[in-house]
Amino acid sequence: MRKxxxxxxxxxxxxPVALYLIFVIWPYIQTFGYSLTDWKGQSQxxxxxxxxxxxxLFEDDIFLQAIWHxxxxxxxxxVITILLALFxxxxxxxxxxxxxxxVSGVAGSGFYKIVYFFPQVLSLAILAVLFGxxxxxxxxxxxxxxxxxxxxxxxxxxxxxxxxxxxVLWALILVVVWHGVGFYLVLFSAAMQAIPxxxxxxxxxxxxxxxxxxxxxxxxxxxxxxxxxxxxxxxAAMDMFILVSTMxxxxxxxxxxxxxxxxxxxxxxxxxxxxxxxxxxxxxxVMLLLTxxxxxxxxxxxxxxxxxx
Amino acid sequence: MSAPxxxxxxxxxxxxxxxxxxxxxxxxxxxxGEGVVLNVFSHGFLALWALLIVLPLLWLVLSAFKTDAQxxxxxxxxxxxxxxxxxxxxxxxxxxDYFVNTVIVLVFSVPLTMLFGSMAAYVLARYPFxxxxxLYYFFVAGAMFPVFxxxxxxxxxxxxxxxxxxxxxxxxxxxxxSLPFTVFFMHAFxxxxxxAVFEAAILDGASHTRTFFQVMLPMAKPGLISVxxxxxxxxxxxxxxxxxxxxxxxxxxxxxxxxxQGLIQLQQQQGYASDLxxxxxxxxxxxxxxxxxxxxxxRQVQAGLTSATLK
Numbered sequence: 001m002r003k004x005x006x007x008x009x010x011x012x013x014x015x016p017v018a019l020y021l022i023f024v025i026w027p028y029i030q031t032f033g034y035s036l037t038d039w040k041g042q043s044q045x046x047x048x049x050x051x052x053x054x055x056x057l058f059e060d061d062i063f064l065q066a067i068w069h070x071x072x073x074x075x076x077x078x079v080i081t082i083l084l085a086l087f088x089x090x091x092x093x094x095x096x097x098x099x100x101x102x103v104s105g106v107a108g109s110g111f112y113k114i115v116y117f118f119p120q121v122l123s124l125a126i127l128a129v130l131f132g133x134x135x136x137x138x139x140x141x142x143x144x145x146x147x148x149x150x151x152x153x154x155x156x157x158x159x160x161x162x163x164x165x166x167x168v169l170w171a172l173i174l175v176v177v178w179h180g181v182g183f184y185l186v187l188f189s190a191a192m193q194a195i196p197x198x199x200x201x202x203x204x205x206x207x208x209x210x211x212x213x214x215x216x217x218x219x220x221x222x223x224x225x226x227x228x229x230x231x232x233x234x235x236a237a238m239d240m241f242i243l244v245s246t247m248x249x250x251x252x253x254x255x256x257x258x259x260x261x262x263x264x265x266x267x268x269x270x271x272x273x274x275x276x277x278x279x280x281x282x283x284x285x286v287m288l289l290l291t292x293x294x295x296x297x298x299x300x301x302x303x304x305x306x307x308x309x
Numbered sequence: 310m311s312a313p314x315x316x317x318x319x320x321x322x323x324x325x326x327x328x329x330x331x332x333x334x335x336x337x338x339x340x341x342g343e344g345v346v347l348n349v350f351s352h353g354f355l356a357l358w359a360l361l362i363v364l365p366l367l368w369l370v371l372s373a374f375k376t377d378a379q380x381x382x383x384x385x386x387x388x389x390x391x392x393x394x395x396x397x398x399x400x401x402x403x404x405x406d407y408f409v410n411t412v413i414v415l416v417f418s419v420p421l422t423m424l425f426g427s428m429a430a431y432v433l434a435r436y437p438f439x440x441x442x443x444l445y446y447f448f449v450a451g452a453m454f455p456v457f458x459x460x461x462x463x464x465x466x467x468x469x470x471x472x473x474x475x476x477x478x479x480x481x482x483x484x485x486x487s488l489p490f491t492v493f494f495m496h497a498f499x500x501x502x503x504x505a506v507f508e509a510a511i512l513d514g515a516s517h518t519r520t521f522f523q524v525m526l527p528m529a530k531p532g533l534i535s536v537x538x539x540x541x542x543x544x545x546x547x548x549x550x551x552x553x554x555x556x557x558x559x560x561x562x563x564x565x566x567x568x569x570q571g572l573i574q575l576q577q578q579q580g581y582a583s584d585l586x587x588x589x590x591x592x593x594x595x596x597x598x599x600x601x602x603x604x605x606x607x608r609q610v611q612a613g614l615t616s617a618t619l620k
Contacts, residue, residue, distance in 0.1 A: 008517040009436050016429035016488060017444070023463065023485035024451050030462035088358065091351045108355075114607050115359045118366075121603045121610065122596060123546035125569035129576050129592050130369050138381060142368055145384025178361070183614065190615045239455065242548045246573050264457055272553070277461050284458040291455050 035281035046278065053282035063283065066254075066261040067290070070238055072169060073176075073262070074294060078233035081177050082226060085184035088116065090214050092185070093192040094200060113189065116182035124179070128246035131175045135161035135247075162248055165259040172243055172260065176236070184229050191225040192218060227302045234294045238287065239264055263287050366596075373399075373589040380585045390586075399575075399590035406564065407571030408594070413476055414567065415544055418483040422540050423533060425484060426491030427499075431521055433492070434499035435507070445496065451489035456549055464553050474565050479554055483544050491536050494616075498532035499525065535613035538606070542614070545599070568595050 035053055039046035057063055092109035119127070134142040137160040144161075147153040161171045195218070203213050219226075241264035249255030252269040254262075263283060271280035372380055373395055374388035400408075433445045463482070464473075472478025502525060510520040526533075548569045555565045566574060572595055579588040603610055 009432050012428040012432045016425040019485045027459035027462035121599045123569050125572045140381045142384045186611045281461050288458045
């Protein structure tokens with residue numbers, strides 16, 4: 001029996017572990033090594049140059065600007081998304097005051113939950129095309145067309161949403177928020193459903209209004225989910241490759257004039273366009289370090305006494 | 310969802326009829342003023358967000374029926390070209406091929422992900438052996454690193470295996486990168502399954518392999534569905550891996566672009582070719598399967614993605 005069992009265990013693990021080693025772990029490890037070389041990628045010859053790539057990175061203005069943009073995303077995307085999602089989740093789960101004296105969602109919350117979630121199943125490539133059309137820089141763009149109707153934008157000088165250095169990052173943030181709110185709303189809803197009804201009902205008897213109920217009961221009991229959402233959105237804000245590379249100007253995006261550059265776009269351009277593989281690897285390592293720092297900081301910053309119920 | 314649709318709106322809460330008896334403690338009279346203002350505000354806001362979701366999508370689909378001049382003209386023109394011709398044109402311009410490429414990859418990658426992920430998770434969850442914990446953390450750790458860390462060496466690894474721009478290359482890479490999460494999730498699931506059933510099967514003379522496929526795997530079906538949805542959506546929408554591994558071709562080699570890449574390609578082409586309706590038709594075609602899957606399984610999709618994130 002014992003012998004058969006060992007063979008079974010080994011047999012079941014063989015393929016998954018092999019695949020995982022070859023395509024995930026080994027490349028992860030190799031990146032650190034390549035980041036210390038001047039590898040150009042095409043030939044197999046390269047030489048060890050120590051930390052030169054890293055020192056070059058910190059003199060690369062484009063990459064430094066990209067880090068700064070990632071930090072801006074990191075601040076605004078999670079805050080806006082979580083606030084909206086929390087507000088909607090509360091309205092849909094506890095905003096209504098039912099006839100039965102209980103606490104439930106407002107009318108139509110089932111419908112809203114279905115509609116709000118929809119952007120989540122669309123690929124980011126679809127979003128890129130969709131919002132490319134919405135942000136069109138003539139009267140045919142949905143946003144410009146709408147603002148012209150309202151008389152807020154002059155017919156003859158429409159706003160170049162994606163080509164205006166001051167607007168481009170906000171235009172991108174709007175897409176991410178539009179995409180994410182529904183998902184985090186559902187995430188928070190699931191957590192809210194797990195809160196026992198009688199806590200709400202007790203609060204109701206004590207005369208708590210909606211705002212009170214939210215800040216004193218819902219939010220503390222939801223803190224774990226908010227923390228999860230915070231970390232996930234933080235990691236997404238460190239990436240942003242698809243939207244930036246497809247919606248903004250330039251080879252692998254980043255335009256106008258590097259005003260929307262993120263680390264991922266700089267890295268992919270250096271790798272796929274310039275063939276600077278070693279340098280791109282160094283960027284990958286920096287992205288890893290920053291992502292780890294962000295996760296740890298966010299988990300620490302949001303740590304609270306855990307409320308049991 | 311606890312029957313929110315049946316909940317009466319606030320206006321009806323002061324009836325003199327028999328429903329009054331059904332009203333619970335803490336009658337809402339004391340906070341009516343706050344309630345009405347909040348209700349108007351919040352309902353307005355909820356409806357506005359719903360419109361912000363639906364309108365751009367409808368507008369996009371309608372744009373497929375416009376002419377190029379109309380699209381460049383006014384955002385609010387009503388389409389005049391009510392023919393499905395543009396959809397077949399979009400299909401021929403490449404969307405068809407990209408669609409088929411994506412389906413071919415996913416038909417293999419999703420089942421293989423589920424199979425290998427479950428196998429590893431099952432063994433790690435239920436068989437104590439030396440190095441078990443280590444191997445488990447080894448799998449789970451992969452979910453924490455950004456994929457960008459691996460891209461450059463991954464490209465050369467796949468090239469060395471001669472699998473660049475092939476279906477099997479992308480399939481294997483998809484499976485490998487889906488393993489951390491699948492193992493993590495299924496591991497938790499297999500641990501909760503009762504040991505008694507497993508022992509009964511072994512006593513009845515079933516081999517370990519047979520017990521897994523005929524007893525344990527069917528019992529894990531709810532978990533498999535959740536992870537399956539998660540993996541399907543994730544792999545269908547994947548963009549970075551194919552961007553690196555399915556390179557543009559020159560000469561007679563066919564493009565092996567997947568749908569996400571293809572849409573971006575189409576966006577660039579049609580911008581120059583001044584045939585934007587084709588682009589919008591292409592996006593509509595790409596959107597429909599997801600819309601259908603989502604609307605038919607919306608409960609499972611929402612539950613699957615939520616539990617996927619929370620675990």
